[in-house]
Amino acid sequence: MLLEDTDRYALRRQGRYLFAELKRPHLVLSTCRVNGGLREDLSHVANHQSCEGVGHRLPPGVDPGREALHVRACAEAGLPPATTALMATAANMQCAVLGRAEHADLSVTVAATAGVLSNATRAGDPAGWHEYPDGSRPLEAPAIEAASPDARGSGTIVTLVFINQPCTPACLVRAATMVTEGKSTAVLDLRMPSIQSSGLATGTGTDQIAIAAPLARGEEWERHWAGGHNTLGELLGRATHAAVTRCLLLQNGVCAELRRSLCGALGRHGCHEATLCERARAELDPETAQLFESNLLAIIHDPQSAAAAYALAEILDLGRTGVLHREVARESILNQAALLAAAVAVAPERFVELRDSLHRRDELDPGELAALAVVTGFAHKWT
Missing domain, CATH: 3.60.70 (L-amino peptidase D-ALA esterase/amidase)
Known part of the structure; x- marks a missing residue:
């Protein structure tokens, strides 16, 4: 041709x-x-x-x-x-x-x-x-x-x-x-x-x-x-x-619209679908964990949650390159993780509560902390 x-x-x-x-x-x-x-x-x-x-x-x-x-x-x-x-x-x-x-x-x-x-x-x-x-x-x-x-x-x-x-x-x-x-x-x-x-x-x-x-x-x-x-x-x-x-x-099959997802933002930091499901089974009661897994696709493609996830990924990148120094990056990561949880919960007014909850677990690596934020936000969506 x-x-x-x-x-x-x-x-x-x-x-x-x-x-x-x-x-x-x-x-x-x-x-x-x-x-x-x-x-x-x-x-x-x-x-x-x-x-x-x-x-x-x-x-x-x-x-x-x-x-x-x-x-x-x-x-x-x-x-x-x-x-x-x-x-x-x-x-x-x-x-x-x-x-x-x-x-x-x-x-x-x-x-x-x-x-x-x-x-x-x-x-x-x-x-x-x-x-x-x-x-x-x-x-x-x-x-x-x-x-x-x-x-x-x-x-x-x-x-x-x-x-x-x-x-x-x-x-x-x-x-x-x-x-x-x-x-x-x-x-x-x-x-x-x-x-x-x-x-x-x-x-x-x-x-x-x-x-x-x-x-x-x-x-x-x-x-x-x-x-x-x-x-x-x-x-x-x-x-x-x-x-x-x-x-x-x-x-x-890669385009901007399909990259608009939680895992698209944070997969390279270890927050994959499998990680999310494992964290849900570890943190939630069996019925809620099953509800989470059944709705996983909708959760990871939620626009506000994806936006918060990309913001967290950017903070992780800035910390890795040294644009943000270590102490500031650590606090910023926690703040962005709490915003991610609030976005998943569809409850921005609960940011402080969610931040306090995540702060008690901030020893987790970034991918695990992000997964915990998503699972925590999902649990708070129905409480």
């Missing part, structure tokens, strides 16, 4: 492949392991689904070497392996999204695929692999403060970016940072959790990018900058943010 046709390239989707045939010479910057880096001799840039998101293995007899896999994948799509930059992902090409932005003589198209459920990371999280001359080997598993219990599905964000005007090599490098920022803000705006720490994710551990701009010819001139203060940088950020946000909905 032809997705976009310009005087510079034709972008098509064909089965598990999304690729652009370059109609004129381009300067291409990419992270591809084969034909990657900065190139002027490419005829195609492509993205393809190379595996399933969970439990996939190569067929028997298939050479796992990067060159062999590149040649095999290009042959399958009818692409020339010597002049194709090919990226791989577990994401579905049917969920690919085009993001576009224009200003005056500039236009940008971002063709993105994106998944974050199994692979979301925050820049600086503990790594799991180290590269050696003969390949990468796993490190001892890092201690994970709080990872989501639902780590199913594909996890890579791949962006194919097309700029309609010539750019210098330095400009393309700067453009790559703007695309990265656009991707990261899309993930941050959805408050997606890292699976390797209690922080908010900024991407995934396997993200890839390719940016193409036509080589200058005749009277054409090269753009020199793509920062946040000029229009090219703005267009790159906007188009990437829009494409990645839409992809996450199509690929993972």
Whole structure:
């Protein structure tokens, strides 16, 4: 299927492949392991689904070497392996999204695929692999403060970016940072959790990018900058943010409305549905605990309770980063937990009473304290 046709390239989707045939010479910057880096001799840039998101293995007899896999994948799509930059992902090409932005003589198209459920990371999280001359080997598993219990599905964000005007090599490098920022803000705006720490994710551990701009010819001139203060940088950020946000909905079913929940806010701190049910069984009489579990979905998606939960999560983040010093953070956590309990109870006037109740248990870790606040608030809703 032809997705976009310009005087510079034709972008098509064909089965598990999304690729652009370059109609004129381009300067291409990419992270591809084969034909990657900065190139002027490419005829195609492509993205393809190379595996399933969970439990996939190569067929028997298939050479796992990067060159062999590149040649095999290009042959399958009818692409020339010597002049194709090919990226791989577990994401579905049917969920690919085009993001576009224009200003005056500039236009940008971002063709993105994106998944974050199994692979979301925050820049600086503990790594799991180290590269050696003969390949990468796993490190001892890092201690994970709080990872989501639902780590199913594909996890890579791949962006194919097309700029309609010539750019210098330095400009393309700067453009790559703007695309990265656009991707990261899309993930941050959805408050997606890292699976390797209690922080908010900024991407995934396997993200890839390719940016193409036509080589200058005749009277054409090269753009020199793509920062946040000029229009090219703005267009790159906007188009990437829009494409990645839409992809996450199509690929993972993740959107702003569905992130509006108690566990969406506090799951990365250890307050999951299972934690809530365990706390209810420990704190409430059996009949009330059963009532709590039967209504759990409604409880965690209550808008006011979700708002209070996100406020508590922000306090925890500010304490972790040192913006709030330890003594102030501890008291603020207690205050926000009491507000969460009051929201669940639909009784803001009982804030002081609920705070006193939680204060007697403030030795709990943040996830357990949050779960206790939810359960306590539910109990007070009916007393």
